[in-house]
Amino acid sequence: MQKNTSPCYYGEYLQLDKFLDSQHPVSGQYQAHEAHDEMLFIIVHQAYELWFKQILHELNSVLSAFHQPNLDANNYGKIIQRLNRINEIQKLLNQQIGILETMTPLDFLDFRDYLVPASGFQSIQFKEIEILLGLKMEYRINFDKKSFYNRLNDQDREHLMNLEGQPSLFDRLQEWLERMPFLDQANFSFVEAYKTAVSEMLQHDLEIIEGVEYLSEKDREFQKKDLEKTKQTFEAVFDNETFDHLTKDGQFRMSQKALMGAIFINLYRDEPAFQQPYLLLEKLIDIDEEFTQWRYRHTVMVHRMLGTKIGTGGSSGHDYLRQTTQNNRFFKDLFNLSTFLIPRSSLPALPESLKKAMGLRSE
Numbered sequence: 001m002q003k004n005t006s007p008c009y010y011g012e013y014l015q016l017d018k019f020l021d022s023q024h025p026v027s028g029q030y031q032a033h034e035a036h037d038e039m040l041f042i043i044v045h046q047a048y049e050l051w052f053k054q055i056l057h058e059l060n061s062v063l064s065a066f067h068q069p070n071l072d073a074n075n076y077g078k079i080i081q082r083l084n085r086i087n088e089i090q091k092l093l094n095q096q097i098g099i100l101e102t103m104t105p106l107d108f109l110d111f112r113d114y115l116v117p118a119s120g121f122q123s124i125q126f127k128e129i130e131i132l133l134g135l136k137m138e139y140r141i142n143f144d145k146k147s148f149y150n151r152l153n154d155q156d157r158e159h160l161m162n163l164e165g166q167p168s169l170f171d172r173l174q175e176w177l178e179r180m181p182f183l184d185q186a187n188f189s190f191v192e193a194y195k196t197a198v199s200e201m202l203q204h205d206l207e208i209i210e211g212v213e214y215l216s217e218k219d220r221e222f223q224k225k226d227l228e229k230t231k232q233t234f235e236a237v238f239d240n241e242t243f244d245h246l247t248k249d250g251q252f253r254m255s256q257k258a259l260m261g262a263i264f265i266n267l268y269r270d271e272p273a274f275q276q277p278y279l280l281l282e283k284l285i286d287i288d289e290e291f292t293q294w295r296y297r298h299t300v301m302v303h304r305m306l307g308t309k310i311g312t313g314g315s316s317g318h319d320y321l322r323q324t325t326q327n328n329r330f331f332k333d334l335f336n337l338s339t340f341l342i343p344r345s346s347l348p349a350l351p352e353s354l355k356k357a358m359g360l361r362s363e
């Protein structure tokens, strides 16, 4: 490593002159006294945007690591570490809402009207993060599909539209899971072994329901119907037609093949070769969960600040945001994986030859 040739000075290195001269409340231009809380409002938003920049820095590096045709096992550690960093930043971002809530709704009214029609809709970095994680236009709630694009200038709109056309982390994840080796080997078909294990497990459950003496006939029938529903959900991963049907219904977004890869990783996560892929899936779930929690906290804060007033960006305000909390998810399929897990005791044993092969690098 080379030595620095000119001495480094804290303020210059961080460009604090530019940075600390970027907070300019507008309320002073319109009224005798500047609204005291406008400074907090600006700084909290700027802090968000700075952290969004760091999240994008990490996300783009994770995307390019995923882009390798054969995602090398050596990259897993780096990807997990960066996803974890994103997740830690998110936790901080969620806490920042509490700082903004020290501003009361009446204090907010001292300057809110001067901000029209600016809105969080126009946070390009936030939208970039959403799109890069996998929230493309077709997955947004109806109001959101076009509305926020209509509120952007031409340059920002074009930039985000370009991004919509690029593979997202969801797409890359799906490709990676579809490439999962070991699902079908000459001497072991995971799908067949899993199907048998599931059918034995469900048969066992049925025997329990039929054998329990204290159940009334009505309760027994009720439980059998529930079991039938579970059976149908399991069938979707084996039967293409049922899977397509449930996909149209919005139950799955991921392909059947990718889902099977994710189930395999989850079931055999104690095998050394799958410990890191499993952690990677867990981190994606953490990120989705933390995002959802931010949406929810932001929604509740907006309710507190605005009541039922509409937003400066023209949405219905907290009602619109509440809907995005439920709908705008990235990795729902990973959350739903738990449906397809079977107890460790029912897990088909992997042949020794396969275990040996798994000790090698997975391509």
Ligand code: HEM
Binding pocket: 044, 045, 048, 049, 100, 108, 118, 119, 120, 121, 123, 126, 148, 298, 301, 302, 305, 306, 310, 311, 312, 313, 314, 315, 316, 317, 318, 320, 321, 324
């Ligand atoms: C007084 C505080 C805040 C209020 C009253 C508020 C209000 C709103 C409202 C009503 C919307 C819906 C769009 C609209 O009609 O304008 C919205 C969206 C948004 N806000 Fe806030 N907000 C506040 C603070 C923040 C902060 C601190 C951030 C951090 C960056 C933020 C980021 C966003 C983002 C990214 C959206 C778009 C969300 C989406 O489309 O899913 N907001 N906000």
